[in-house]
Amino acid sequence: MSTLGPASLPPGGHVALVGAGPGDPGLLTRRGHDLLLHADVVLYDRLVDTRLLDIPYKPACRRVYVGKELPGRASRDAQQRRINATMVREARRGKRVVRLKGGDPFIFGRGGEEAAVLAAAKIRFEVVPGVTAALGAAATTGIPFTHRGVAQEVTFATAHGAKGGTPPPWSALGKLKGTIVFYMGTYTLGLAAKKLVAAGRRASTPVAVVERATTVRQRVVTGTLATIAARAEAAAIHPPSLVIVGDAVGLRGALDWFERRPLFGRSILVTRPEEDDPGSQQLAELGAEVTRLPGLEFRPASDTKQLDRALRSLSRFDWVVFTSPRGVQYTDERVEKLGLDARAFGSARCAAIGWRTSLILGAYLKVRADLVPKDERAEGLAEALRKRGVRGKRVLLLRADEGRDVLPKLLRKAGARVSDVVAYEHAVPKPDRAVVARLAAGEFHAAQVTSGEIAATLKGWLGRRPWPERTKLVTIGPVTSAAVREIGWPVAREAKEPGKLDEATIEALEG
Numbered sequence: 001m002s003t004l005g006p007a008s009l010p011p012g013g014h015v016a017l018v019g020a021g022p023g024d025p026g027l028l029t030r031r032g033h034d035l036l037l038h039a040d041v042v043l044y045d046r047l048v049d050t051r052l053l054d055i056p057y058k059p060a061c062r063r064v065y066v067g068k069e070l071p072g073r074a075s076r077d078a079q080q081r082r083i084n085a086t087m088v089r090e091a092r093r094g095k096r097v098v099r100l101k102g103g104d105p106f107i108f109g110r111g112g113e114e115a116a117v118l119a120a121a122k123i124r125f126e127v128v129p130g131v132t133a134a135l136g137a138a139a140t141t142g143i144p145f146t147h148r149g150v151a152q153e154v155t156f157a158t159a160h161g162a163k164g165g166t167p168p169p170w171s172a173l174g175k176l177k178g179t180i181v182f183y184m185g186t187y188t189l190g191l192a193a194k195k196l197v198a199a200g201r202r203a204s205t206p207v208a209v210v211e212r213a214t215t216v217r218q219r220v221v222t223g224t225l226a227t228i229a230a231r232a233e234a235a236a237i238h239p240p241s242l243v244i245v246g247d248a249v250g251l252r253g254a255l256d257w258f259e260r261r262p263l264f265g266r267s268i269l270v271t272r273p274e275e276d277d278p279g280s281q282q283l284a285e286l287g288a289e290v291t292r293l294p295g296l297e298f299r300p301a302s303d304t305k306q307l308d309r310a311l312r313s314l315s316r317f318d319w320v321v322f323t324s325p326r327g328v329q330y331t332d333e334r335v336e337k338l339g340l341d342a343r344a345f346g347s348a349r350c351a352a353i354g355w356r357t358s359l360i361l362g363a364y365l366k367v368r369a370d371l372v373p374k375d376e377r378a379e380g381l382a383e384a385l386r387k388r389g390v391r392g393k394r395v396l397l398l399r400a401d402e403g404r405d406v407l408p409k410l411l412r413k414a415g416a417r418v419s420d421v422v423a424y425e426h427a428v429p430k431p432d433r434a435v436v437a438r439l440a441a442g443e444f445h446a447a448q449v450t451s452g453e454i455a456a457t458l459k460g461w462l463g464r465r466p467w468p469e470r471t472k473l474v475t476i477g478p479v480t481s482a483a484v485r486e487i488g489w490p491v492a493r494e495a496k497e498p499g500k501l502d503e504a505t506i507e508a509l510e511g
């Protein structure tokens, strides 16, 4: 019998309660991101921005919406019990479960109750903090919650007493001098303001209401305890929103960097699959809203014989080449299925196209890339290998079924003995119909199209509807532009080089 570790540890099963942050996916912690990369099951709810789900998940990862506001569903308590039961069941099956919660799990999110259930069921769990909505809002509204000479303390409260529970301690809150942030206060704003004034807070105290803080839809309404309820109502502020009370609100004028960014309020449709898309970050940094409608998806190779044979004899090769992060992930799945691990590579060296591919290679297969050429095209890799003397060497390419033929051709020309093996296949995804409708209605200021294959798929989804006049179509280069024109759609901009796609998009949005 093994004596390693406490006997009560279930084999492998684990639940992480992960704070997803306030809305902007970039505010997820590094630990949260790592847990999502390796999750078997992700349970998420409404406040979690769905773009978080664009992480390069394990292909078999199940993502389940467990929001408590599905219409016609059971009561909130019954829903919560169902979530608890799902976490316990999946963990007992040995799964790695991530329970993704808006903001921080332990601030107004019932995370404590979920942790208690896991503890009672003796499930291994961890809690990963998140940026709570209030802190996100402080940053993106430009309201420092504490500030010398203005506010010496900050209080997080809720203006919404739990049903049948105790109401907020208004008289104590009204005596505070610093900043108070109310969660879940949208619909009780008038009452809260009155109670605070009645308890002693100045009626002229500045107040801000922040809707969808940290996202491109952020809206801020300001006023005083006397005026804020009417102003918020006039502006039709809806949840999720926070109420910030205190003199610190007055500092915002000079500090509202977030809404002043050049592309704030502009919306862009990105149609390439997420793993090929490191670039949208720049657009988001400039304030644009990036919406994804992948026009391409991937699935495991339908026939894995060739792949399995190659993987079982990896050490025969001098070079193993990965051309995309997805290729690494599908290879990793097969490697695991075959009961192999990093040792299978033996003395074979690894090359990767793109730093993301090399990153994923380290994260999944636990192998460091020996070569990541600066020029991130097939041509760049072929040239780098040629320089290292690839004549007579055995090179294994692990790629998609639809890959360009440039790489094998160039390598063969350089004298390499190339095995070109399909690690995964291209497929047409199920479209998000709501996003397709928004596209057809001309809601996006620009849309990126990154291959002829994707253009054809979009065409199929739009059907007889024309390309929306208001949406500027940006392509990744001349080959794609030709395919787009063939379809009969106008090209507004074309990237000068593949890496310059976002530059072209910014130009399209500005002019």
Ligand code: SAH
Pocket (backbone or CB within 6 Å): 022, 023, 047, 101, 102, 103, 104, 105, 106, 107, 108, 109, 131, 132, 133, 134, 137, 182, 183, 184, 185, 210, 211, 212, 213, 214, 215, 239, 240, 241, 242
């Ligand atoms: N655990 C979460 C809070 C859940 S309670 C956290 O730490 O942030 C839900 C409340 O959080 C909402 O009613 C709203 O008051 C607030 N909230 C969440 N996300 C928000 C956002 N992006 N902008 C403004 N308020 C938000």
